[in-house]
Amino acid sequence: MSIAVSADIKPSRMLLLMMAAAAIVVALIGVIFAFALVGQLSFLVRMSLAAVCIVAALLAFWLVLQNRKAVWLHISGTGQIRLVEHHAAVRAKTGSRVMSGGLAQLLAGSTVWPNLLLLRLRLENGKVRTIPVLPDSVSKETFRALQVACRWVASHNNDAR
Structure with missing residues (x-):
């Protein structure tokens, strides 16, 4: 044989869709931090966490697109x-x-x-x-x-x- x-x-389109969904979830976590829906964090900490989440989501999705x-x-x-x-x-x-x-x-x-x-x-x-x-x-x-x-x-x- x-x-x-x-x-x-x-x-794979399926992998692209799954990674897009994961990036959207991470970005939404950033939005949740930005609007103070979690805990009693100061404004600066909330905005920093929100920015980190959104930048990480965008960077991860961009890297996925680059490796296709x-x-x-x-x-x-x-x-x-x-x-x-x-x-x-x-x-x-x-x-x-x-x-x-x-x-x-x-x-x-x-x-x-x-x-x-x-x-x-x-x-x-x-x-x-x-x-x-x-x-x-x-x-x-x-x-x-x-x-x-x-x-x-x-x-x-x-x-x-």
Whole structure:
């Protein structure tokens, strides 16, 4: 049986909506502090807490938007992983629109659940990249194939240690 799989992983809309909801909740906590609905805090402390909450919510959501990149993930039959980041608008062809690419290694701490893959990959340059793969990021068949391939690679990485 070959575990080779190739997947075009699009940024998840479901994850974006969940992160937007979390940012809104944190910002609302800031609003609650600003209008003195919690405790007997001084005006300066209330406004400081409100500002921190709102800035944290905006910063967190901005960072989520900045990290929304589509990737091509190729896992060979021997378990070698190649990761290529590209613009979401690019579909079938590579070229000048490819942002970066190279070999990667699946790290311990990667999560493989029935409806979520959090792949921690160490790139050739030493950076660690976490790629969230939700069912809306790829097709159903590709998601299942990625699950099987990642479990196979993880089990063989543990055997090598």
